[in-house]
Each structure stands twice: as C-alpha cells, then as structure tokens.
Amino acid sequence: MPAPELAIDTASVVIRGAFDPAAFSINELENQGLTSREEISGALQKFSTSDFVLLETQQLRFLGNREVLQFNAQQPDQFSLLRDFAVNVLRLFKDDKISVLGMNREAHFVAKTQAEWHKIGDALVPKDVWDGVMHHVGMASMTVQGAREDKYLGFRQVTVQPSALVPQGVFVSHNDHYTLEMTDEPPTSRDQIQTLAKQPALSNSDKIPVAIRVLNEEWENSMARAASVIERVAQQGSK
Amino acid sequence: MTTPAFSTAGPLMPAEPPNRRTSDTRQRGVDEQSATELAARTWADSVLADSGTSPILPAAGPSTLPVAESVGPSLQDALYSPTIDLRDIGRETWLLGGVQSWEGQILEIEDGIFTAELTSREADSGSERLRAEFRVDALDTSDRASLAVGDLFYVTSMRVRDRGVLRTKYSLQLRRAGKWTDSDIEAIRSRVRQRLEALGDDSPQ
Numbered sequence: 001m002p003a004p005e006l007a008i009d010t011a012s013v014v015i016r017g018a019f020d021p022a023a024f025s026i027n028e029l030e031n032q033g034l035t036s037r038e039e040i041s042g043a044l045q046k047f048s049t050s051d052f053v054l055l056e057t058q059q060l061r062f063l064g065n066r067e068v069l070q071f072n073a074q075q076p077d078q079f080s081l082l083r084d085f086a087v088n089v090l091r092l093f094k095d096d097k098i099s100v101l102g103m104n105r106e107a108h109f110v111a112k113t114q115a116e117w118h119k120i121g122d123a124l125v126p127k128d129v130w131d132g133v134m135h136h137v138g139m140a141s142m143t144v145q146g147a148r149e150d151k152y153l154g155f156r157q158v159t160v161q162p163s164a165l166v167p168q169g170v171f172v173s174h175n176d177h178y179t180l181e182m183t184d185e186p187p188t189s190r191d192q193i194q195t196l197a198k199q200p201a202l203s204n205s206d207k208i209p210v211a212i213r214v215l216n217e218e219w220e221n222s223m224a225r226a227a228s229v230i231e232r233v234a235q236q237g238s239k
Numbered sequence: 240m241t242t243p244a245f246s247t248a249g250p251l252m253p254a255e256p257p258n259r260r261t262s263d264t265r266q267r268g269v270d271e272q273s274a275t276e277l278a279a280r281t282w283a284d285s286v287l288a289d290s291g292t293s294p295i296l297p298a299a300g301p302s303t304l305p306v307a308e309s310v311g312p313s314l315q316d317a318l319y320s321p322t323i324d325l326r327d328i329g330r331e332t333w334l335l336g337g338v339q340s341w342e343g344q345i346l347e348i349e350d351g352i353f354t355a356e357l358t359s360r361e362a363d364s365g366s367e368r369l370r371a372e373f374r375v376d377a378l379d380t381s382d383r384a385s386l387a388v389g390d391l392f393y394v395t396s397m398r399v400r401d402r403g404v405l406r407t408k409y410s411l412q413l414r415r416a417g418k419w420t421d422s423d424i425e426a427i428r429s430r431v432r433q434r435l436e437a438l439g440d441d442s443p444q
Contacts, residue, residue, distance in 0.1 A: 003334050003335040003336045003337065004334075004335050005332040005333065005334055005335070005400060006332055006333055006334075006335055007328055007329050007332050008328060009333065009335075012294040014291075014292040014293065014294055015292075016292065031418075032417050032418050033415060033416070033417045033418045034415055034417050035415070036381040036382075036385075037381075038380065038381035039381055059412075070294060072294065076333065076338045076395070076397060077338070077340075077393075077395035077397060077408075077410045077412070078412075080340065080360075080393050080395075080412075081393070081412055081414070081415075084414055084415060085415070088415065088416070088417040091417065091423070094426070100292050101292060102291070102292020102293060102294075104292070104293055104294050106294070107335075108328075109335070110329070110332070157293070159293075165328055166328060166329060167329075173293065175291070175292060175293045177291070177292045178292075209430065220360065227335055227336060230335055231335060231336070234335075
C-alpha cells in the first residue's frame with residue numbers, strides 16, 4: 001500500500017514545571033540569539049507579560065506561562081528547528097524545576113474512498129460489541145496507550161478521530177510522554193503503564209538536562225514512531 | 240446499508256484540540272492593551288493548567304471554547320487562532336516517509352555562494368558526507384547578514400503533491416545555537432567530568 005498523503009502534519013513539545021516567564025520574554029529570546037529582530041517584527045502574533053509569553057513566527061509558535069511551555073511547528077521541514085528552539089529555551093531555565101515532557105506529532109490524512117474511511121474506524125473500534133444496543137455506531141474518538149522501549153520512564157498515547165478539518169480525513173495524534181527519569185526496566189504490563197500514567201510526576205531541576213538529552217536523542221525516533229503509527233492506521237483502510 | 244464507522248453527529252468528547260475547526264483569526268493580531276487582557280490571561284492559565292503532555296493549544300484551532308467577553312482581538316483569539324491557515328488545507332499534501340533531511344556545516348562563503356559539508360540525518364545512512372554549494376539568498380533574509388563559516392543548517396527535501404502534481408520541495412534553514420557563556424560551557428565540562436569519573440576514567444579532556 002502506498003504511504004498516506006498528509007494534508008496536515010504538525011509537531012509540538014510540551015514541558016510542564018515551574019517557570020518564570022520573564023526569563024523567556026520576547027526581548028530575552030532575542031537577547032539570547034534564539035530569534036532575530038526581523039522574525040519578531042514579522043511575527044504573526046507576539047505578546048509577553050510577566051506571566052505569559054506568546055510568539056508565533058512563520059516557522060514556530062511558542063507559548064508559556066508559569067506552569068507550561070508549548071512549542072509548535074506546522075510542517076515537517078520545521079520539526080528539527082522546533083526541537084532546537086525547545087532545547088535552547090530549556091537552557092534558559094537551568095535552575096528551574098520541570099516535571100514532564102511530551103513530544104507530539106499530529107497528522108490528518110485523507111482516505112481514498114468513503115469505504116476506506118469507514119474501514120479504518122471499523123478496524124480500530126469493532127462495532128459488533130454494540131449489536132442490539134445501539135444502531136449505526138460510529139467511532140468518534142479512540143485513544144490507546146502503550147509502552148516505549150527506551151531508557152526513559154514514560155509511555156505513548158495515540159488518539160484517532162475523524163478529521164474535523166479535512167473531508168474524508170482521519171486525525172492521528174501521537175504523544176510520547178516522558179517523566180524525565182531513567183529506567184533499566186521498561187514497563188512489562190498494561191497495569192504498569194496505567195499506574196505510571198496516573199502517577200503525579202515530581203518536579204526538580206535535575207530534570208532539565210534530562211529533558212535536553214531526551215530532545216536531542218529521541219526527537220527523530222519519536223517522529224519516526226509517530227509516522228509508523230500513522231501508516232498503521234492508514235493501512236487499516238486497505239485491508 | 241453501510242454502518243458508519245465515523246460519526247459526525249454526536250457530541251465529541253472534550254476533543255483533542257488539534258482536531259477542531261475554528262474561525263480563522265490568524266491575521267487579526269493581538270491588541271496588547273485589550274481591556275479583557277486580564278480575563279483572557281486567567282482563562283489561558285486555566286486552559287494551560289492540565290497535567291498531560293499532549294499539546295493543549297492547537298495547531299489547527301478548536302471550536303468549543305468558552306466565549307471571551309471581548310469584542311476585539313484578545314489574547315484568547317491569539318491563543319486559539321490556528322497556526323495552520325485553514326484555507327490552504329489540502330492544496331498541498333506530502334507523502335508520509337517522503338521527507339529526507341541533512342545537517343550542513345558551512346565551510347566557506349564567497350561571492351554569494353556558501354560551500355558546506357552535509358551529513359544525512361536518516362538513521363540508516365551511515366557516516367557518508369557530501370559537499371555541496373548553495374546560494375546565500377536561499378536562506379531566510381534575517382539569516383543572511385549574520386552568516387558565518389561554521390554555522391549549522393538543515394536541508395530538507397519533501398515529496399509534495401501540489402494541486403495534483405507530485406514534486407520535490409527543498410528548504411534550507413539555519414540552526415540557531417543561541418548564546419553560550421563561559422559558565423554554560425564550564426557547566427557542561429563539569430557534567431562531562433562527573434560522568435567520566437562515574438565511568439572510572441579520571442582523565443577528562
């Protein structure tokens with residue numbers, strides 16, 4: 001089956017912790033060489049206060065407050081720049097505390113036919129379980145979570161929905177969640193992942209170098225894992 | 240009768256934001272003096288106060304948001320305006336797996352041309368290096384003035400279908416390393432020393 005063609009393909013990094021937004025004001029980003037005056041003056045959106053910052057250039061969107069930082073890119077050729085930007089912003093917080101990191105990829109692809117589109121939903125959420133209790137059952141949203149086989153504690157979560165943006169489209173979201181702790185033993189059961197997903201992650205400043213390492217070492221892997229998921233979902237339409 | 244696999248009639252669960260439609264406000268900008276700024280900021284704080292690491296704020300914008308008590312552009316508009324221009328969706332599609340990228344380092348700049356060494360970023364590409372020349376004006380305007388030997392950049396090629404025609408699109412983007420102070424570098428050296436000591440090597444370089 002040929003690879004699906006993506007109508008939308010975006011990536012994001014989400015970091016939770018305790019931040020001082022003044023450290024990443026738009027002026028400070030420029031002072032630190034993370035963005036240029038031209039980019040700032042040509043920004044689609046820019047806003048920064050002592051509590052909040054939002055900067056959206058042609059390439060990236062960055063926003064943050066005292067609890068969370070989020071970085072977005074909307075095309076695959078901008079994904080690596082997004083990772084670099086997130087790493088550089090994290091470097092400004094070497095004494096702050098962070099708890100978790102998420103690397104995300106979200107895509108919308110178009111099923112070739114209406115029948116393929118339905119087959120994807122039927123394969124992911126078999127409908128016979130609803131026989132006799134519901135009629136014309138359709139999948140509105142499906143989320144699964146699973147283990148990641150690397151040295152970092154965390155899990156993966158995949159959500160599939162009918163696309164609200166693309167006709168006959170399918171939306172696939174892949175979240176690689178890191179609690180920024182190392183492990184020698186990846187989870188060996190679904191129960192362990194369930195427990196991990198519910199556990200509140202602790203914040204500390206030792207996690208910043210770990211987050212930088214995860215972004216540097218695992219970004220490409222995470223994007224590739226997400227691509228495999230998107231491909232697998234698309235394949236369900238042609239089975 | 241075909242049983243619909245996907246339903247669009249029922250109310251969606253508090254859906255993942257990147258899969259929601261919104262009005263396109265990307266050109267409206269932000270009025271930093273908006274009287275609703277405080278309310279919007281409080282609202283934004285509550286939106287951001289989740290616990291997961293999926294993106295909270297959308298690439299493509301939501302449709303089921305609390306309505307801001309604002310008549311003009313506000314922070315809320317700004318936050319929930321899509322980074323994707325919805326008018327362009329579907330005009331260009333790209334093949335999953337059709338993206339290739341290289342990392343380049345500039346070796347020489349002369350007469351509007353720079354020479355660089357490229358390393359493929361594909362996992363199975365080995366350590367093969369290529370040498371290539373590019374026009375300086377292939378870079379973004381803001382990057383041209385500060386271009387220097389040693390700078391790093393990305394080259395990406397994407398197989399895209401543009402209005403039905405398959406073609407390859409290339410982009411060159413300068414990497415921003417940010418500013419590094421002596422203490423930053425010393426902190427890294429210190430961490431390297433600690434790691435080497437932990438590995439039993441007491442002769443760090």
